[in-house]
Amino acid sequence: MSEQAGVTIEDVRRVAELANLELTAEEEPRMQRDLNAILGHIAELNELDTKDVLPMAQVGEMLGGERHERGETLREDVVVPSLDRAAVMAAAPETDGRFFKVPKVIER
Known part of the structure; x- marks a missing residue:
């Protein structure tokens, strides 16, 4: 998926395969158009000047343990x-002693 060429029908088919989606022939061009529109919006966002915008990687730093207008606080991270x-494991319906055993739910 090159930036200049956009998303091709082949790209759509590959992504659908990886996501285990079955797209009809009518859905493929619509998905291509939608994905290219999303990438276009992202390209617009990338043009914004964000050099003076502080990164917000940790919301906890903003909340800082104090109570806010809706009463939310973050708990301390305590071990x-x-x-x-x-x-x-003794209470599990089926286990190998280390992991839970569950039935297979996705088949390809």
Whole structure:
């Protein structure tokens, strides 16, 4: 998917395959148009000057543990003991002693 050429029908088919989606012949061009529109919007955003905008990687720094207008706060990140693995595995319907066993739900 090169930036200049945009998304091709082949790209749409590959992404659909990877996402395990079955697109009809009518849906493929619509998906191509939508994906190219999204990439166009992203290109517009990339043109914005953000050099004076501070990064907001950690919302917790903004909240800082104080109460806000809706009453939300962030809890302190404290290490606490976890559940006992043997007790959890003993209560599981099926396990190998280390992991839960679950039925396969996705088939290709």
